[in-house]
Amino acid sequence: MNPTSYLAAEAPNPVLPHPSEIILGLIAFLLLLFVLQKFVSPRFEKLYAERAERIEGGIAKAEASQAEAQRVLQEYKAQLAEARAEAARIRDDARAEGQAIVDEMREQAQTESARIVAQGQAQLAAQKAQIVAELRADLGRMAVDLAGRVVGESLEDEARRRGTVDRFLDELDAVSAPAGK
Amino acid sequence: MGKLVLAEGGEFVPPGAKDFFLPPIFGGVTKPMVLLVLSVLIVAAFFLVATRNLKLVPGKFQFAAESVYNFGRNSIAREQIGAKDFRPFVPLILALFTFILVNNLFGIIPFIQFPTFAHIGFPLALSVLVVYPVYHGVGFRRHGFVGYFKHQCFPPGAPWWVYILLAPIEFFQKFVLNPFTLAIRVFAAMFAGHLLLLVFTLAGEYLLLNGGGLLKLVSPVSFAVAIALTFLEALIQVLQAYIFALLSASYIGMALAEDH
Numbered sequence: 444m445n446p447t448s449y450l451a452a453e454a455p456n457p458v459l460p461h462p463s464e465i466i467l468g469l470i471a472f473l474l475l476l477f478v479l480q481k482f483v484s485p486r487f488e489k490l491y492a493e494r495a496e497r498i499e500g501g502i503a504k505a506e507a508s509q510a511e512a513q514r515v516l517q518e519y520k521a522q523l524a525e526a527r528a529e530a531a532r533i534r535d536d537a538r539a540e541g542q543a544i545v546d547e548m549r550e551q552a553q554t555e556s557a558r559i560v561a562q563g564q565a566q567l568a569a570q571k572a573q574i575v576a577e578l579r580a581d582l583g584r585m586a587v588d589l590a591g592r593v594v595g596e597s598l599e600d601e602a603r604r605r606g607t608v609d610r611f612l613d614e615l616d617a618v619s620a621p622a623g624k
Numbered sequence: 625m626g627k628l629v630l631a632e633g634g635e636f637v638p639p640g641a642k643d644f645f646l647p648p649i650f651g652g653v654t655k656p657m658v659l660l661v662l663s664v665l666i667v668a669a670f671f672l673v674a675t676r677n678l679k680l681v682p683g684k685f686q687f688a689a690e691s692v693y694n695f696g697r698n699s700i701a702r703e704q705i706g707a708k709d710f711r712p713f714v715p716l717i718l719a720l721f722t723f724i725l726v727n728n729l730f731g732i733i734p735f736i737q738f739p740t741f742a743h744i745g746f747p748l749a750l751s752v753l754v755v756y757p758v759y760h761g762v763g764f765r766r767h768g769f770v771g772y773f774k775h776q777c778f779p780p781g782a783p784w785w786v787y788i789l790l791a792p793i794e795f796f797q798k799f800v801l802n803p804f805t806l807a808i809r810v811f812a813a814m815f816a817g818h819l820l821l822l823v824f825t826l827a828g829e830y831l832l833l834n835g836g837g838l839l840k841l842v843s844p845v846s847f848a849v850a851i852a853l854t855f856l857e858a859l860i861q862v863l864q865a866y867i868f869a870l871l872s873a874s875y876i877g878m879a880l881a882e883d884h
Contacts, residue, residue, distance in 0.1 A: 457641045457744065457815060464745025467657055469753050471664045475723055476754075478668045480715035486675040487693050488711075494680055 583608040636830045639822035644742055644815065656740045663726040663740065667719075696721045696869065704873035709880050713873065716758065720750065721869035724810060728861035731818055732854050739814035739861065747807035747868075755872045756803040763879030776879070806871055810864045817857045824850035 587608055648654045674689030682690055696718035701710040724741060731739030741747050763772045776798050777791040828846030831839055 455641070455645055457644055457742075460745035460748050461743070462745075463652065464656070464743050465749040465753070467660060468746035468749030471660050472719065472723055472750055472754060475664045475667055476715060476719040479671060479719045483671040483675050483693070484715040484718070486678055487690070487697075488714075490678045490680070497680060 579612060583612065586611075636827070636834070639819060639826055643822055644818070655738055656743050656746070659730050659736060659738060659740045660727065660746065663723060663730070666726055667722045671722075692722065693718060700866070700869050700873050704870060705877040705880065709877075710873075713758075713876055716754075717869050717873050720755070720872055721865055724750075724868050725862060725865035728810075728814060728865055729858070731814060731821075731861060732857050739818050741810050741864075742814040742818050744807065744811045747811045748804075750868075751803040751806040751872075755806065755875065759872070759875040759879045760799070762876060766880055772879070802875060806868065810868050813860055813864045817853075817860055820853055821850055821857060824853060 646655055649658065671689060671693075674686055678686060697710075697714045700721065701714050701717040704710075705713055724747075727740035727746070730736045731742070760772075763776065766772070767775045773795075777794045778787055779790070779794065782790060824846050828843045828850060831843035831846060835843060
């Protein structure tokens with residue numbers, strides 16, 4: 444067998460396509476295209492969308508947590524300022540209250556002492572009046588007794604009648620009172 | 625085939641177009657057809673397994689799949705079509721990129737070693753029957769029938785007399801040429817690359833077996849070049865898949881653009 448002559452007879456023009464190859468090429472490619480279009484591409488695109496979403500979601504989450512932290516910080520600062528103001532206010536209040544209490548106590552003590560003094564004075568005055576009254580009665584009686592003994596007659600009735608002793612004592616009072624003052 | 629030739633012990637027969645058209649494996653089924661179906665299975669299985677249980681924090685395998693998906697989605701589709709409209713086209717661009725990439729890489733994978741897209745029928749099917757209708761379709765839908773022709777053939781910013789030349793050129797390029805250049809670009813790269821590898825591999829083999837005396841010493845050089853070219857091919861194969869997807873996205877982007 445001579446391969447050269449065998450092949451030379453067969454050798455077709457390589458630039459002319461075989462219809463069977465065109466058809467087979469087309470069908471094979473369309474099959475592959477179908478598989479890629481129907482299954483492969485959607486799966487990849489879904490994955491990419493998921494991935495992009497995951498990344499964007501992560502960024503959004505980080506932003507949200509940062510905003511939350513910022514908000515909490517503001518809140519905390521506000522609370523701190525409020526607490527400081529509250530403390531200052533309470534301190535002022537306490538000072539004012541303490542002052543008020545001290546004033547009140549002082550006033551009370553003054554009132555009390557004044558009352559006690561007044562009471563003592565009243566008591567003294569009452570006792571003095573009582574003693575004076577007693578003394579006056581005793582003095583009258585003794586004076587009358589003495590006078591009776593001196594004069595030798597009972598002046599009692601007479602004296603009572605005329606109020607001599609009282610008159611005498613009143614006069615004494617009147618004389619002594621300006622001197623006592 | 626090369627072995628057959630060498631087994632004859634005869635003259636060195638350089639590889640040619642015939643080497644791209646091996647006899648069918650069975651019936652009308654040829655090697656590229658099997659490889660094409662295999663590539664669909666590989667890509668579909670890869671993505672289906674990778675996306676079966678997606679996690680927010682990806683594992684190694686998911687990360688690899690995500691990288692591929694992101695490359696098609698962000699680096700190609702979004703860049704070319706714009707952030708506003710790119711979403712519906714992501715599967716198309718991703719499918720184009722991965723499908724062509726795997727088929728191209730078949731060219732350097734041991735035992736497979738055939739870039740499917742060296743058969744022009746396959747890239748033509750993608751460019752003429754898939755990309756072409758899609759980008760003109762969305763263009764017509766976006767701008768209306770007349771509006772789209774005007775949009776495509778009369779790029780703004782030129783004096784009126786330039787359009788006498790420019791409009792036919794633009795029309796010819798966008799409605800006739802584009803799908804074919806798109807297909808031929810990857811086809812030619814794969815065809816030429818595979819041919820290059822064949823030349824150096826077969827030459828190395830022939831020199832080793834049939835070369836007389838000192839000529840045998842040249843054989844390793846030939847193999848070394850073949851290996852170096854394999855790395856170059858890997859780069860070109862990835863690049864061509866990228867370019868095909870990139871240009872497709874770019875056509876769609878241009879068809880959808882509000883103005884040029």
